[in-house]
Amino acid sequence: VSRFDRVPVEQAIAWIDGAARCLESEEVELHQASGRVLGADVVAPAPIPPVDCAAIDGLAVHAADSLGAGAYNPLTLPATAVMAGEALPDAMDAVVPFDLADLDDAGRVILVEPVTRGINVDRLGSVAIAGALLAAAGTRLAPRHLGLIAAAGIARVPLVRRPRVRLAIDSAGRPAESANRIRPMLCAAIERDGGVILESPLAEALAAVDADIVLVVDGAGPGRDQASASASAAASTLDIYGVALVPGEATGFGHTAAGAPMLLLPGPPTACLWSYELFSVRAIRRLGGRNPALPYRIRTMPTARKIVSSIGTTEICPVRLRPDGEVEPVASFAEIGLMAAAQADGFVVVPATSEGYPRGAPVTAHLYDES
């Protein structure tokens, strides 16, 4: 394919789902695992805790020794200061908080009430038994998961490898200035989606054997096959070129000679942004084992103004959230492009089957949530 087409967005997405599959796992130190995705279940190798431990900082005692203690019958017991998480010394089976205990000069504890066996003790296996599932394959590791895994004494975890994204921006004679205007946006998005960026000239990107995916900012649009699209096609197979998406129609889908999935992105920044959001996001997140959906929360709200769209084309409509709980289109895209995207609180994807929405109709918005 080097002819320009306008395939439905759904067809392009199906292409991605066929071409981009979850990468293999690698073992990574726990302290570098934050935000990454587990490639396999993590189970407790031993009970947590592995022995009876103090649940709080305090004085470990043998509870039975306190039997009969009372205000009129203070008992003096051997005690050992322990810190939370520390194993209880032999024969000790309860922990008295420091503020409830008096110590004599010999470091023994004076109790005026009996202590219950097991109080303030984390019993062997009380958090998890050996073999218990701590975090399932596919979990994106947050601080709380790391806390639990570390508590199991596990130092390394199997993580889905981060996708290596070969990026060719200044291809096909596009001026360097134009590349400079797209680079910060695209690199930030790739990093947000978990990719490792390797920038190279076009020919090198297409020949790279280390790429999990190749992004070429190159989609020249209808009719311009002499330079960009054909230069790519020469070193690759282009299955789809052109999607019924506005902005972003000049998006292409294929494979490099080295067999990596390759996406052509449009050169104009606004079209590049939305092409990335609709397609590259999904490809990179699938490779990295992440949820392939758009990384924004979804909410259905009435639209404060009419949204007009063309049948047969999927259209992106940036919207603002209003205090009254309605969404309002920022402006016509044709007018202000990136300004509309930057000023929006989110966007509505109007499907190809829709002519748009009348004022007051419920629309499904993808909301940015970056504060």
Next chain:
Amino acid sequence: VSRFDRVPVEQAIAWIDGAARCLESEEVELHQASGRVLGADVVAPAPIPPVDCAAIDGLAVHAADSLGAGAYNPLTLPATAVMAGEALPDAMDAVVPFDLADLDDAGRVILVEPVTRGINVDRLGSVAIAGALLAAAGTRLAPRHLGLIAAAGIARVPLVRRPRVRLAIDSAGRPAESANRIRPMLCAAIERDGGVILESPLAEALAAVDADIVLVVDGAGPGRDQASASASAAASTLDIYGVALVPGEATGFGHTAAGAPMLLLPGPPTACLWSYELFSVRAIRRLGGRNPALPYRIRTMPTARKIVSSIGTTEICPVRLRPDGEVEPVASFAEIGLMAAAQADGFVVVPATSEGYPRGAPVTAHLYDES
């Protein structure tokens, strides 16, 4: 203060809001600005685009020359190939897409219909006039903001400095193993909240003049002032020690001798996690100019089971989302601590004024959204 107290959570939060204020700004290259917070408004230094530019890849022509062109009167015009974003050559004022134009051997374009002046042209200033606000102070920079700022030709932006967080984990004789179990969780959380981690022994952390905030994992709980809390207090002022929060009551608030705000966090991992989430999050995010609220989305849903809580104590209750749209407490905290946190989809903060909620009552959940 070195006595243990149980001040209301609200009082501790008010302390943080007084102690942690937004840091100053620094100039940063655009390609390192993703996810960071603008310290000042960014305005367009010149109109965007600065001259009339091609909106698409195509052939630039002088529209008036095409007047009278038709299927029976094809006109041959001088034309220049341009790429999207490129300045139009002198006298050119419209762009014809490649697929609508035929070229003769001399590289002139043959038109069979007239071209409208300004078509496929991004006019000078059409995205923004000089001085227009591109992104406001306080904006957390996402790809779309970077795209717009780069389009303005701006290479460096004023960003709120990332807070330097001095972290002392293995203080006060706590065993190294215990520190190792807390470190991955705490470091991941600090990085998530935009902090730069500088780990040091306690004495060094308390004396550090480069710290924007000091976190000491040290809160030993009631009665234990001889080692940890007092060691801190000796080198610092402790305004609050102990909060009516479960888990997490052994949290302290003060200043180091060098004047930096200092938080004592409980040593047991579960208490440490929730103390961090309720208090340290807010302090670090305020310093960094970010939204100080918990970084989770909020939703009000009925609870599928009774939630029991004590009057006078703010309690954290981890919950799971059920397919029927209700939330369900994972388990009693006392039982499984970190396991409950790791398996939850979010949590409910039960205020000190509440005894909990009956089954079916609406509760406000903070939902993790990490996929």
